């Protein structure tokens with residue numbers, strides 16, 4: 001068991017005495033609160049925080065991190081509160097322990113592999129300080145080292161979680177050694193047979209491998225001496241999991257894995273050029289394998305790893321993998337982010353480290369000058385995961401959203417029906433308003449109600465494109481539905497007023513011409529355009545009004561074409577245009593002498609209305625033309641007149657004979673008597689307005705006639 005003196009011995013090499021005291025105090029505190037607790041191994045619980053602190057001190061991390069390692073399970077597993085930690089050890093430590101407590105409450109193992117990336121991001125996002133993750137990773141390493149005390153199914157669960165979440169997380173942070181340790185530990189439990197086979201072979205071949213390693217190393221060292229370049233040469237077997245992966249990916253067995261050993265040249269020089277110089281002499285020594293050279297110096301990996309990689313054909317015709325890098329690059333490659341959190345005093349690579357951070361910053365395109373390490377971390381996180389929040393579904397799945405996302409965004413991410421019928425939300429079991437901005441780690445539950453609808457206001461609260469488009473879709477669909485109903489209503493009414501039935505007319509040829517005229521594709525389209533108010537119902541009905549009002553629609557154009565000879569006799573002239581087809585509107589029945597206007601109907605010539613006809617006001621003004629009467633010979637034009645008189649015997653005969661005295665034909669007559677008042681409707685064919693006025697005044701002279709008027713349909 002690791003003792004506190006071991007930790008303090010290591011810490012005193014780089015930490016001041018005052019901080020050593022705090023570490024010792026934390027040790028005593030942890031020992032006190034964990035008193036009586038035991039691990040599954042039967043050892044006192046304290047061994048665990050001690051081992052974790054041991055890993056952290058080996059990484060030369062600052063005192064707050066080591067203290068947090070000693071205390072990391074106290075709030076979660078003992079009666080200690082975060083307030084007590086703060087009182088005893090200060091804000092910094094309390095903050096780290098608080099973050100560790102939060103993280104320890106999340107379990108990841110049961111998740112689908114595809115979600116692992118989300119979890120990694122979420123852990124990062126939830127760790128306000130990267131030191132929380134460093135302690136968490138150290139914690140995981142010790143737990144993996146003592147995994148054999150768990151029951152078998154727990155072992156698999158934890159190992160899988162380690163492989164899918166924690167090892168990639170270590171890689172993300174650039175802490176290569178942690179990644180390798182975690183992968184190998186997980187590999188051991190996930191593929192026990194392959195692991196033991198591989199380790200047996202590696203042990204068995206150790207002697208010959210060592211001999212081979214020494215031989216190659218010596219060749220390289222001699223080469224460096226020739227160039228007078230100082231540096232170290234390492235030859236190490238790769239970690240088990242990477243060998244295993246290589247065998248699997250390339251479908252080869254152990255004996256074929258020549259590049260079991262990776263050689264590493266760590267140069268004292270800071271000069272990047274030296275790396276390339278060494279590379280070229282290595283390539284002169286052994287033939288490079290084409291396509292295997294990778295320049296991670298010019299193009300660093302996402303975690304800012306830098307190195308030159310090449311594979312050459314070695315002394316025995318075997319493949320030989322060589323990495324070339326500077327000391328600073330090596331430090332970063334091994335320790336990654338953790339290098340930044342090393343205790344600052346007495347740091348040997350200060351200059352190099354600053355260069356690395358600068359490079360990292362450039363890589364991440366963080367613009368600001370970085371003064372504060374915390375600012376550095378938050379910038380790093382922002383650059384790695386721009387503006388995202390991670391929340392849980394009630395099933396424990398993780399979903400990522402842009403910052404500012406609300407429960408409505410969440411609801412739509414589940415299903416559009418859930419979104420549409422969303423009436424409320426619970427976050428961490430409390431009701432929140434729908435405009436609540438989701439926070440990292442929130443557990444979100446949506447309350448729905450069948451038949452509930454989205455509201456236009458929601459568009460103000462959502463940020464995901466999915467939610468925005470779904471809400472807009474719904475609103476448009478609803479608008480279309482209601483405008484369809486309204487349009488049909490308007491058209492029904494309008495047609496009814498003209499004694500027509502819209503539903504009968506929709507099958508007419510004429511309707512297709514209307515489609516073309518208004519640029520619509522279907523009847524629904526036309527009807528909804530009327531509902532939107534883009535086309536007036538009168539515009540539609542006018543297409544059917546020119547001909548007679550019989551119930552069946554008449555294909556107007558065809559009828560007109562059949563008797564073009566009727567046109568010149570109508571007595572209308574239009575300036576500049578000859579041979580124009582003319583119709584008289586049934587609504588106002590114009591007669592010569594009336595002030596008139598023409599309306600151009602596409603393909604149907606001109607429809608003549610009186611200027612004061614109410615219909616003409618609804619027509620497209622651009623298609624109204626000035627026309628004049630040009631009566632060369634007499635024609636009869638139908639006019640509707642209405643006469644109201646006392647109901648006395650012989651009145652109808654008197655009116656009829658008065659009309660006839662003008663040599664005018666009566667085409668229709670109808671009398672209605674109510675309460676001794678007679679209302680007579682006549683259709684008469686007159687030559688012009690003058691004749692009509694004569695007739696009207698003559699009738700007015702008749703005894704008992706109260707009023708007389710010309711009727712226009714409105």
Ligand code: MN
Nearest residue numbers: 048072073139
């Ligand atoms: Mn722990």
